Amino acid sequence: MKKISAAAFKTHCLSIMEDVRKTRNPILITKRGCPVAKLVPVDTGRDDFLGRLEGIVKITGDIESPIEPAESWKVLR
Numbered sequence: 001m002k003k004i005s006a007a008a009f010k011t012h013c014l015s016i017m018e019d020v021r022k023t024r025n026p027i028l029i030t031k032r033g034c035p036v037a038k039l040v041p042v043d044t045g046r047d048d049f050l051g052r053l054e055g056i057v058k059i060t061g062d063i064e065s066p067i068e069p070a071e072s073w074k075v076l077r
Helices: 006-011 013-023
Strands: 002-005 027-031 034-039
Touching (some): 006 013, 013 027, 013 034
Parallel strands (some): 002 027
């Protein structure tokens, strides 16, 4: 992993961020030789809840209508 000082990062911040975006290689930012931060590329993988089970689950019937309670269920009122 490439290391860069905080002062150099401050000076060249935008170009370093663009480099990380293009190469997808993280950069370790140091202050007086000690690591203080890591610049990593954004994970662009889909993290959508809707559509996650597409092709795995098949919906059959009407999923919007209320279900009829089974006779063995007790309704508390």
